[in-house]
Amino acid sequence: LLKMLSQDQIFKKLVYGVDIPDPIESFEKLTGKIPKQVLDNILIDIGYQTPTQIQMQTIPILLKDRDIIGCAPTGTGKTAAFAIPIISNLKFHKKQGCRALIVSPTKELASQTFREFQALSKGINLKIIALTKKILQPKESENVDIIITTPLRLVYYIQNNQINLSSATCLVLDEADKLFEMGFLPQIDKILNACTNSKITRCLFSATMIKPVEDMALTVLRNPIKVVIGIPNI
Numbered sequence: 001l002l003k004m005l006s007q008d009q010i011f012k013k014l015v016y017g018v019d020i021p022d023p024i025e026s027f028e029k030l031t032g033k034i035p036k037q038v039l040d041n042i043l044i045d046i047g048y049q050t051p052t053q054i055q056m057q058t059i060p061i062l063l064k065d066r067d068i069i070g071c072a073p074t075g076t077g078k079t080a081a082f083a084i085p086i087i088s089n090l091k092f093h094k095k096q097g098c099r100a101l102i103v104s105p106t107k108e109l110a111s112q113t114f115r116e117f118q119a120l121s122k123g124i125n126l127k128i129i130a131l132t133k134k135i136l137q138p139k140e141s142e143n144v145d146i147i148i149t150t151p152l153r154l155v156y157y158i159q160n161n162q163i164n165l166s167s168a169t170c171l172v173l174d175e176a177d178k179l180f181e182m183g184f185l186p187q188i189d190k191i192l193n194a195c196t197n198s199k200i201t202r203c204l205f206s207a208t209m210i211k212p213v214e215d216m217a218l219t220v221l222r223n224p225i226k227v228v229i230g231i232p233n234i
């Protein structure tokens with residue numbers, strides 16, 4: 001796997017929105033705000049030393065359950081930017097059904113995201129599944145906390161009434177530019193409609209800030225904070 005991340009590279013940063021939480025300059029600043037186990041997983045187990053720019057800005061925003069559109073170049077750690085606060089907000093397993101839903105454009109990206117969630121939540125009692133690998137057993141979705149999926153697979157289960165998303169309090173549309181380019185807007189629409197919980201936090205992450213992604217954000221997000229790292233496509 002190519003590590004494109006360069007911690008030395010400082011990109012231009014733009015943040016828009018109202019009541020923007022302060023960014024964190026180190027993971028240690030999260031002490032007391034996220035479970036100690038998650039902090040240990042980040043710093044000791046995985047060994048990330050400093051948060052990337054998108055992580056500095058996004059983690060405090062999602063810890064406060066704010067809608068967000070996050071745009072940063074490929075390889076700058078967008079997965080952990082949402083995985084760390086999601087795991088921390090959910091804290092432990094509840095038999096409430098799916099509480100966080102991550103939609104990725106491809107099976108490969110969904111699997112990578114699944115592995116990152118597993119590493120970050122090691123030692124935390126959360127049930128996380130990737131819908132790419134396995135067939136969903138009847139009632140299984142009622143006993144998971146986090147579902148990571150591709151659009152088509154999820155819509156298949158929604159249409160067969162095999163999955164209930166009314167309990168979801170967080171929805172992430174990851175790699176939103178790819179989701180759009182691959183023609184998944186109709187599926188995204190069905191997924192949004194299936195997430196009926198009025199208290200849901202919605203997030204959109206993208207490598208490029210293309211017009212359709214902005215449009216999606218405008219229609220989908222409520223009072224969002226927009227974080228753009230790097231040079232946006234105009």
Ligand code: ADP
Pocket residue numbers: 003004005048049050051052055072073074075076077078079080
């Ligand atoms: P993106 O979604 O922005 O393309 P990823 O989330 O896939 O990026 O992360 C790219 C790589 O950077 C992964 O190998 C990930 O483990 C690594 N990474 C993420 N956050 C950090 C960090 N804070 N420090 C060092 N490496 C990191």
Ligand code: MG
Pocket residue numbers: 078079174175
């Ligand atoms: Mg990504």
